[in-house]
Amino acid sequence: MTVLTDPPKESFRLSMLINDKRYRSLTFQAIALILLIMAISYLASNLMANLAAAGLNISYDFLGDPAGYDINQTLISYNSQSPHLQAAWVGIINTLLVAVLGCVTATILGVFAGVLRLSNNWLVRKLMSGYVEIFRNIPVLIWILIFYGVITVSLPGARIYLGEDPERALTLGMFAFTNRGIYVPAPLWGPGSMIVVGTFIASIVAVFAYRSYAKKLLFDTGRLLPTGWPSLLILVVPTILAFFVMGQPIGLDMPDPLANRFNLRGGIQIGAPLIALWLALSVYTGAFIAENVRAGILAVSKGQTEAAAALGLRPGRIMNLVVLPQALRVIIPPLISQYLNITKNSSLAIAVGYADITATLGGITLNQTGRAIECVLLLMLFYLIISLSISAVMNVYNNAMQLKER
């Protein structure tokens, strides 16, 4: 009869730190930690020595000093006497503005091109793959400069719109395309205009309420209510009624060719840098989004379409109810990372002089104050916050959309 005994208890020996798998990882981590601390303290001591030698210190007081430079395109109040912090805020809002605009147009363009790349029309298919390949394979910086050139070099000066008898009339009486940018009418908010806006927002809510009611009715009783034209009616009619009842409170401020001898007055001027950046980011990222959309649609197996057709669904409903929901699951994650790319690429604004956060805080403020470390740190912090929050949103979405299996 054999007796199983426990192996003899090994006492801990130093060599086990290297040879025993249980302790080896501890050794490695300790070494890594020591190396990390050494590297950081080395860099920090260098930093301290360099700062001391240059007579500098790390301080954010400069943010309160007057900036002393002008910014053309601002959405919040700003003048050259505002502090650097205000300039940074202007930059942040400008970054978000061009990023949001870019995301919207890039999505539209990308979905359009991606769907058309799968068209059974040979010419359209080739045209769209040409678009995708050309825009994907040329650096976005070159695109930004090319679009900037289209506006500043190819478009005429504002002069030809000016005077009693201009060489060129305003397009549709409201738009002017000049080498300084595009002039569009500005809305004038009269008294009572908030009621019109409120009505419009309420009608949007009402449309959603109506649609969910229609869906509930369909699921409960099988009765199918029309959703297309009633939604449109709910959306438009109350707002128009409110507009006229309140006595047309919202007007348009047109660009005026007569007010000034040198430039157009009135309306909103969308500066050339903003337009160049916006268009370039849109078409560049649109090409990438087109590929994502195409891959997403191709990822839905043909059996799904055929099964839906076998159930007797019409082609439009097959797309809406069967293909798109499944394709979106594949499309959305890369789409969001493309949005992230737009935000990060908007930092190239500095190349065309659009006052985004990189151009204000990382450009002029940095050069004027010489606070390189502080400015770059703040800049990185801003982009990190944006990136991390977008990734957080993406994770929430991914978890929500995960296939629920068993």
Next chain:
Amino acid sequence: MSEAHAHSVAFVRESALPPAPPPVTEAGVIGWMRQNLFATWANALLTIAAIYFIYLLLTATLPWILGGIWAADSLAECRDILEGRSAACFAVLAERWNQLLFGFKYPDEYYWRPGIAFILLFVAAAPVLFFDLPRKLLIFTAIYPFLAYWLIWGGTIWSPAFAALGFVAGYVIFDVYGKHNFAAGFFGGIVAALVVWWLSGYLMSAEGSTLFSGPGLIANALGAAAALVAYLLLRKNTEPIIAVGSALLLFVVWWAVIAPALMFRIALLLGIAIADGGASAITLSDIGVLEPVQSRDMGGFMLNMILGVVCVSLSLPLGIALAMGRQSSMPLIRWISVVFIEFIRGVPLITLLFVANVVLAYFLPPGTTFDLILRVIIMITMFASAYIAEVIRGGLAALPKGQYEAANSLGLDYAQAMRLIILPQALKISIPGIVNVSVGLFKDTTLVSIITMFDLVGMIRGPILASTDWNGVYWELFSFAAVLFFITCYGISQYSQWLERRLATDHR
């Protein structure tokens, strides 16, 4: 046909009819057009719209391109020749060709050097890209970085040669000992490389280089021969490490004690005076010297190529290490990798370039300066390695867990399992992603123009567009840049698609 029905059937064909040709509308060009261009009304409208769009595009650009002027000295002359017609002035490309490719400071008489380096790049890249080629060619790939450095930057050939020697020494040690014990081979290799670099640093220094003056060379060659003989004698009977060690020891002793005495004898014999420190003799730094070119003189498309190639190749090993770190079971290593990767991926490249430009100097020991191109290479490499790490992590995660378990059950340790089982498969899966990152990185090298480096875009925006001769030649220059990048990037992406088809080992 059976007899029973023979009376009821009037006529039965005995042979099959020859197949009729398909209707004209279903075959040939017309059939193709009907299917692919005019299948439905909507489709036909789309086709017509597309044709109209292409027509607009071509009428806008073709006359401009075809009527372009190639020979002129300035924009004004170009406009004179054109006499008011609207056409391209490609003369700027012809006149500034060298500047566009090499920057405006690289000495013109040495353009052949980066030229040769560029051509050799294809030879060096070929065995990596196409693995049907003989594996021996990889030796040239290993030599290429040092050769290219010497060609482009110039200077003495010995610094890159000794740098290469260090790598060779490290590799030899790793090859000998890494088979049994990865850690021993790895760290032994690093130590060997460091020793070689330290020795070569001494040799390159002033007193070291007299060693290679004529008499010194002879004296030390004798020493090397003696060491070789000792190695060959000892190799038979003892461990290789002892043979190598004693041969090295013999050489060092010879070099320190015997050689100086011998040098005088030889010098007397040859009648050379070495009292002047060997100035009359040939020293090491006289052999293989190309006129040195400063880093800040690099520019044009060459700079984009240098940054792209160097950063991609450096970021690959770094990216692999980061990916493995992120998958590691050691929490500390994992967290370091995660923080690094997420931080780098969260900020735009331009902020990292700002760091290279204005901040990095603060973190270096006081008084050190190293040039902007090196700082930029460091930052872009870090940037690229974070993205490559994420791609490779995808590859590592895509491998079935069974592969890891099988490697473990065979008794392979971590290094062996990674090297022999996991990484080859994971890297294969990651190739398309790696190529995507590389293309993106190559495009992003244009960003250095924003921190006032004169790469292709920087050259166009700076010296060329600002010159009085070519002020206003906007489209020609940017079209040229766009075409150059398109050719490169499209070529790489086509290669990656070919590789994907080539590597598809799953049988579908």
